[in-house]
Amino acid sequence: MVKASRLHVPHPPARPGDRPDFDYVRISAAGAVARPEITVAARDIEALAVDMVRVLDDEQRAVGPWNPHLDPQELQVGLRHMLLTRLFDERMQRTQRQGKISFYMKSSGEEAVSVAAAMALRPDDMLFPSYRNQGLQVARGRGLVDLMCQLLSNTHDMCKGRQMPVMYHWRSGNIFSISGNLATQFPQAVGWAMAAAIKGEDRIAASWLGEGSSAEADFHYALTFAAVYQAPVILNVVNNQWAISTFQGFAGGEQRSFAARGPGHGIPGIRVDGNDFLAVYAVTQWAAERARRGAGPTLIELVTYRVSAHSTSDDPARYRPKEEWHAWPLGDPIARLEQHLIGLGEWSAERQEALRQELEAHIAACWKESVSYGTYSEGPSLDPATMFEDVFKEMPTHLARQRDELKALLKSRGS
Amino acid sequence: MPQMNMVQAVNSAMDVMLARDPAVVVMGEDVGYFGGVFRCTEGLQRKYGEHRVLDTPIAEGGIIAAAIGMGVNGLRPVAEIQFADYVYPAFDQIVSELARLRYRTAGEFSAAVTVRMPCGGGIRGGQTHSQSPEGIFTHVCGIKVVMPSSPYDAKGLLISSIEDDDPVIFFEPKRIYSGPFDGDPNKPAVPWSTHPKGEVPAGHYTVPISRAEIVRAGSDLTVVAYGTMVHVVEAAVRLAGVDAEIVDLRTLVPLDTDMLCSSVCKTGRCVIVHEATRFGGFGAELSATVQEECFWHLRAPIQRVTGWDTPYPHAFEWEYFPGPARIVAAIKTVMEAT
Numbered sequence: 001m002v003k004a005s006r007l008h009v010p011h012p013p014a015r016p017g018d019r020p021d022f023d024y025v026r027i028s029a030a031g032a033v034a035r036p037e038i039t040v041a042a043r044d045i046e047a048l049a050v051d052m053v054r055v056l057d058d059e060q061r062a063v064g065p066w067n068p069h070l071d072p073q074e075l076q077v078g079l080r081h082m083l084l085t086r087l088f089d090e091r092m093q094r095t096q097r098q099g100k101i102s103f104y105m106k107s108s109g110e111e112a113v114s115v116a117a118a119m120a121l122r123p124d125d126m127l128f129p130s131y132r133n134q135g136l137q138v139a140r141g142r143g144l145v146d147l148m149c150q151l152l153s154n155t156h157d158m159c160k161g162r163q164m165p166v167m168y169h170w171r172s173g174n175i176f177s178i179s180g181n182l183a184t185q186f187p188q189a190v191g192w193a194m195a196a197a198i199k200g201e202d203r204i205a206a207s208w209l210g211e212g213s214s215a216e217a218d219f220h221y222a223l224t225f226a227a228v229y230q231a232p233v234i235l236n237v238v239n240n241q242w243a244i245s246t247f248q249g250f251a252g253g254e255q256r257s258f259a260a261r262g263p264g265h266g267i268p269g270i271r272v273d274g275n276d277f278l279a280v281y282a283v284t285q286w287a288a289e290r291a292r293r294g295a296g297p298t299l300i301e302l303v304t305y306r307v308s309a310h311s312t313s314d315d316p317a318r319y320r321p322k323e324e325w326h327a328w329p330l331g332d333p334i335a336r337l338e339q340h341l342i343g344l345g346e347w348s349a350e351r352q353e354a355l356r357q358e359l360e361a362h363i364a365a366c367w368k369e370s371v372s373y374g375t376y377s378e379g380p381s382l383d384p385a386t387m388f389e390d391v392f393k394e395m396p397t398h399l400a401r402q403r404d405e406l407k408a409l410l411k412s413r414g415s
Numbered sequence: 416m417p418q419m420n421m422v423q424a425v426n427s428a429m430d431v432m433l434a435r436d437p438a439v440v441v442m443g444e445d446v447g448y449f450g451g452v453f454r455c456t457e458g459l460q461r462k463y464g465e466h467r468v469l470d471t472p473i474a475e476g477g478i479i480a481a482a483i484g485m486g487v488n489g490l491r492p493v494a495e496i497q498f499a500d501y502v503y504p505a506f507d508q509i510v511s512e513l514a515r516l517r518y519r520t521a522g523e524f525s526a527a528v529t530v531r532m533p534c535g536g537g538i539r540g541g542q543t544h545s546q547s548p549e550g551i552f553t554h555v556c557g558i559k560v561v562m563p564s565s566p567y568d569a570k571g572l573l574i575s576s577i578e579d580d581d582p583v584i585f586f587e588p589k590r591i592y593s594g595p596f597d598g599d600p601n602k603p604a605v606p607w608s609t610h611p612k613g614e615v616p617a618g619h620y621t622v623p624i625s626r627a628e629i630v631r632a633g634s635d636l637t638v639v640a641y642g643t644m645v646h647v648v649e650a651a652v653r654l655a656g657v658d659a660e661i662v663d664l665r666t667l668v669p670l671d672t673d674m675l676c677s678s679v680c681k682t683g684r685c686v687i688v689h690e691a692t693r694f695g696g697f698g699a700e701l702s703a704t705v706q707e708e709c710f711w712h713l714r715a716p717i718q719r720v721t722g723w724d725t726p727y728p729h730a731f732e733w734e735y736f737p738g739p740a741r742i743v744a745a746i747k748t749v750m751e752a753t
Contacts, residue, residue, distance in 0.1 A: 126488070160521040171523040176487065179519075181511040187477050188512070191484025198440065198466045198490065205484070217504065221477030228472055390522045391557050393580045396625065396669035 010249030016317060020327035025303065026050070026257075027273075027329060030057035031064020035282075038290045042268045049259035049269035052303060055278035060339035068120075068282040072346035075337065078119055078139075078277055079347070082111035082334045084359050085135045088144060089308075091363050092151060096165075096312045101151045102376055103165045107132045109275070109307030109325070112333035113208070113238050115139045116280035121206060121288055126196075128176045128189035128207035130238070131166050132306075140173045144366040154374035154381070160389075161382045182213035186222035186235060193233035193291070194225070204291040206234040206284075211258050211301075212243020215251045223299065227265040232291035234284065235267075235299045238274065240306035245319040262299030274302030275333040278340070303330065384410065419615040420607045421592045424566035425455045425531070428573035429493060431619050433463045436491060439577060442469040443478060443495030443531075452497055453533055453592060475505040479530065483513055486526025493577055499534035499586065500546045513582045514557035529576045529583045534562070535643050535690050536722075536736055537590035537600065541729035547642075547691035547722070552584045553667050553700065559624055560667040562586040564645040565595070565612030568665055571622025579624060588642035596643055597650035598738040627671035629678065633660040636684035636749055639675060639701055641665060644688045644737070651742035657750060667697060675701070676708040683714040684749040688742055693721040715752030718745040 013021035028051045036045050055062050062069075070078075089106040096104040107114065114135025118127070129136050137147060149156035151165040158169065169177035176192075179185060189207035196203050209219065214237050226233050237258040241248050251258075262269025268290075272283045280302060287298035305328040309316050341347030374380040388395060388403040395403070419427060432439045441456055441463075447470035450457030460468035471478050475496055482492035496502045502509075509530065517525040536545035552560050559581055563569040569587065576583035590596050594605045607613030630645060635657045640648045641664040652659040660678050664671065679685045685705050687698040698719045705717055720737045728735055 128484075158521060158523070159519060162521065163519050167519070169520045169523055171520070177516065177520045177524055179512060181507055184480065184508060184512050187480030187508075188484035188487070191481030191486075192488045193484070194481060195485040195488035195490045198485075199488075217474075217476055218480060218508075221472075221474050221480055224472050224474060225477050225481050390518045392559075392669075393517065393525070398669060398672070 010247070010254055012247035012249065012320065014321050014324065016319065016321055018321055020321045020324040022327055022329050025329060026052065028052040028054060030054040033064070033066065035065035035286070038286065038293060039295045040268070042263050042266050045268055046263045049257055049263055049271055052271050052273055053279050053283055054273040054276050055282060056276045056336055056340055060336050060343055062278055062340065066279060066282040068278055068285060070278070070281065072341065072344055074119070075341055076347065078115055079334065079337050079341065080355060081115040081135065081139045082277070082337065083355060085111045085115065085138045086334060087356065087359050088138070088147070088363055089134065091367065093312065095367070100371070100375055101165050103312055104151065105131055105166050105311045106308040107134055109332065110238065110240055110304045111135050112277045112280050112337070113274050113302045113304055116277045117206065117236065117284045120281045120284035122203070124174060124203050125288070126174050126176065126189070126192050126203065126205045128185040128192070128205060129178055130182070130185070130208045130210060131178050131180070132210070132238070133208050134166070136175060137168060137170065137173070140170070140175065142170055142173055144363060145370050148366060148370035149373055152370060152373070152375045154370070156370070156373040157382070160386055162387070183209050183216035183218035185209070186218050187225060189235070190222050190225045190231050190233050193231040194229050197229070197232055202292050204232040204234065204288060206236065208236040208238055210243055211237050211239040211248050211251050211253060212246065214258055214261070223261065223265040223267060226297035227267050230294070230296035232294070233297045234287045234291060235297060237299065237301045238304060239301050240304045242306045242310070242316070242320065244310045244314060257301055259299060259301035267297050267299050269299045269301065271301045271303060273330055274304030275330040275336060277333055277337045305330070416614040417617050418608045418613050419566045419570070420594065420613065421566045421569050421587065422453055422455050424570040424615050425573055425587060426457060426459070427615065427617070428570040428577070429456065429459060430462070432574060432577045433459060433467055435619065438489060438491040439493065440467050440469065440485065440490050441493045441495070442471050442482065444471055444473050444497045446470060446495050451495065453589065455531070456495070475501055476508050479505040479508040479513060479528070482528045483508065483516070483526045486528045487524055491527050491577060493529045493531060496530060496532040498544050499532040499548050500543045502532055502548065509558065509584070510555050514555050517581070518557055525580060526582065527580045529573070529585055531573070531585045531587060533589035534586045535588040535590050536727055536732060537596060537643065539729070539732060542726040545727040547689065549586055549667055550691055550695065550697040553697050557582070559583045559669065560586070561624060561665065562588065562642040562667065563665060564588070564591065564642055564663050565610065566607050566615050567612040568622050570615050571620055572624065572665065574619060575621045575624050578621070583624070586642065590643045591646065595646040598647035598736070599650070600733055622665070625666045625669045625671055627662050627664045627666070627674040629660060629674070630663045631659065631661040633658040634682060635659055636686060636746065637662060637678040637682045638686045638688060638746070639664065640688040641667065642690070644690055647739060648688050648742060651739040651746065654739055655743045655746045657746055659746065670704070672704060672708065676705060679705050679709040680712040683712050685709070685713070685717045686720065686742070686745045686749055687717065688720045688737060690722050690737060692724045693719060694724050696721060715749040718749050720745045
């Protein structure tokens, strides 16, 4: 019995040097969770916010009511997108270490979160990503050269050198701009979805944030507005256990699951194995159909693990066991889908290796092309005077004067 | 021509735009069924329906975020923040998102959002219903900042703001919602029907953003003001008995530097008046601009008359408010300098 007031300071189960311990992660057996009707009331499926939707069992066979029954060809496409995302991440991390780009953020271990979701949505649905959703870009067919040129801030950079690496956007691909201020995209996605409903369209919006930034007020704005207006939106919390150095307990994960915040707002909350491609696909498909039919929003918690550092500026060995990843109970999304396909007789280790080589060659070719458009430190480079453009649609006189001042300065320097 | 007070003028601007452009939506706390705590949106939901005029949760950050998302999806939201004093929860969404979306996406994405908010004191609102935070927003790159001083300008500028493809922060000085205010709270209220700018066309017209207006031509000195203070300055100039040129800025960003500086270069003297606090306020920018552009024409140091650098005190409103007596004193100071 508590006898006095106290301050509870959450502690992760393991620090550097400790044995990794993921006992706190509650896991349901694959196939054990029922798949409710699309139009179900949030209050009738509160258990889904606590249990975990899983399709792939320990032998990576697809089981249970959430099995989306995808064609093997579609699964192979998913595997390809996930592997391309991982190899792209690894290559870009190396280029950062070589000093070619200033900064990078890998999504290793979280590829299914983005790739499966993008494949379950329609191409005209609008995506509001966080900074670790590069799989969305890959799955929607974005050219790697476009992504690399952004990372390089070169003459082909979609952001014209105005954004740090990974803050991509893609209007024609219906992927919104990534903000460095966390969670801001969550309520914006709801507003976008409200507008779609106002206009009578059947496009929906989806957004992602990390469990850490679910502590921001924006998360709660998003849930409130989504619930109030029953907006056609899917709100995804990517619970990768770590927000830089603070574990998920510092975002409130010790007390309730993140999915459980949905039912509190009258929104279905579904907790899903984020490393299970089929489960992520199935849950996203369920939520998308619900939204498209006017049955309202869904909150999805994708339980996964941030295998890499937060960014190239971070060293996780300072705050968590170095080998913690090996103890992660939900495995590797790529290896699991690969095993699943092999079990179906639709894939092999040889094909996987051939695919890896093909994708690595593709990445290398894209990199070669991208650096020909310049790098952060070497030309060709953008005209610095372009920094004054797009502050407003039309440049006001005070900015034109500042631009001319800079131009004169650059001219006097002979650059 | 119809007579309107500023509330009716603002209402008429939204009415005209809701009718003209199906992309326009109006949203905010209490703006729908009830018509707004200041009645600025009265009747609009009845006329245009619940999908065009939306009551929202009490969450300013959510209101602006949702407006941004709607803007990205092709709507043209007019969001009301019930009091400017309540805008701070939305600050990140305005500064980091709304203001910079066009820039950070090199023009691919933008959101044409107008954010309306009543501002200013003189209504016994204390520190949470009286602030003039325009200087916080003028410091942000990528948003336009507008503050009208009359019903005619309010309607014309609000229509311009809604039609503008860039985000606009539209401040409504609530002390002059129902009539011009000369700074003396003991005098009976004067309605807008007594003022030429209370005549407001019923239909569509615009007052251009980024254009100041000389509301009184003169040669002795230039007094620069905006919002409520334009009327207080007019009274103070009458009291001081000087031939002042009064410049009503109307738009703070982008600033009409040409009109401001050509006036000061002509008169050689400048007094800057705003309700907001002084230190780091918008008056400091005006003063610096005038000094840079008009230095060789100045015959006296520039003076600022502003709110004191304290929170807005409820019980000492009229000691706080930069009323005619302080403006007259500043006018005397610049006129007496050699």
